[in-house]
Amino acid sequence: MIKHLAQKVKRRIRNLIRRPQSREGSESFKLHNELVNHSWGLPREMHKFVLTPDYTKVVKELFDSAVWLSIEDDTASEAFLASHLRPETYNRLNAEYQYCDVRPWSGHMQELIRAARDEIFFALNSPFRVVQLRAWTTVPNASQFGPSDWHKDGLEPGHLKMMIYPLGLGGANGALALKTEHSPSQEEIIEGEEGLVIIFQNSDIEHRAIPPKDGGSRPTIEITLQRLFVQPQDDAPFIGTPNDRHLSDPRTAYQLRY
Numbered sequence: 001m002i003k004h005l006a007q008k009v010k011r012r013i014r015n016l017i018r019r020p021q022s023r024e025g026s027e028s029f030k031l032h033n034e035l036v037n038h039s040w041g042l043p044r045e046m047h048k049f050v051l052t053p054d055y056t057k058v059v060k061e062l063f064d065s066a067v068w069l070s071i072e073d074d075t076a077s078e079a080f081l082a083s084h085l086r087p088e089t090y091n092r093l094n095a096e097y098q099y100c101d102v103r104p105w106s107g108h109m110q111e112l113i114r115a116a117r118d119e120i121f122f123a124l125n126s127p128f129r130v131v132q133l134r135a136w137t138t139v140p141n142a143s144q145f146g147p148s149d150w151h152k153d154g155l156e157p158g159h160l161k162m163m164i165y166p167l168g169l170g171g172a173n174g175a176l177a178l179k180t181e182h183s184p185s186q187e188e189i190i191e192g193e194e195g196l197v198i199i200f201q202n203s204d205i206e207h208r209a210i211p212p213k214d215g216g217s218r219p220t221i222e223i224t225l226q227r228l229f230v231q232p233q234d235d236a237p238f239i240g241t242p243n244d245r246h247l248s249d250p251r252t253a254y255q256l257r258y
């Protein structure tokens with residue numbers, strides 16, 4: 001009983017100290033997003049395309065030589081907004097997902113983003129910056145939990161996610177299920193060939209990852225994009241830890257990467 005109470009108090013204190021985002025921080029993303037929407041209009045709900053065979057080969061090779069990490073309650077720096085999950089959630093995520101150390105991928109991803117610029121601009125309808133990059137594989141038959149359960153990502157306004165599936169989706173490789181505006185009560189199953197990319201409004205559209213089955217593999221690259229008012233000074237991607245969500249201040253996205 002006392003142990004249970006102590007854990008509860010500890011959790012409360014931890015959540016108070018590490019509040020995900022201050023009200024001022026949220027307000028600045030909201031205002032920034034209104035400015036972008038006013039100047040450029042709204043982004044598309046979803047856009048799908050396929051990488052060129054050369055870039056599909058690049059992303060496959062990045063996974064082949066990946067160094068694996070676990071997700072922990074940490075952050076790369078104060079420039080990022082981190083998630084603060086329960087200890088048991090980190091344990092479950094680490095049991096069912098293997099995260100890659102993507103910091104060495106920065107140059108390759110910067111080139112890939114430049115090559116896919118027109119497709120990304122079409123989806124976002126504004127300039128943009130990569131404000132987080134993560135990559136992982138999912139164990140076969142992972143449970144319906146976390147990313148595999150229905151959810152919205154709950155990012156601050158003005159962010160969309162670009163998902164890359166080097167081995168494609170469908171069959172034993174699993175899929176992505178979405179409930180779009182056109183079919184809010186009916187799931188739309190996204191499948192496609194190697195190098196499949198989907199950019200979507202991940203905080204507005206309910207979605208879930210359908211895990212791979214035995215014999216399948218579902219390597220995933222997740223690029224978080226922040227819509228911008230004008231072109232940034234630099235297009236180098238910001239990369240946090242697997243626990244970081246995106247930048248903590250919308251203005252940082254315009255600057256040179258520190």
Ligand SMILES: [Fe+2]
Nearest residue numbers: 147152153202
């Ligand atoms: Fe998600």
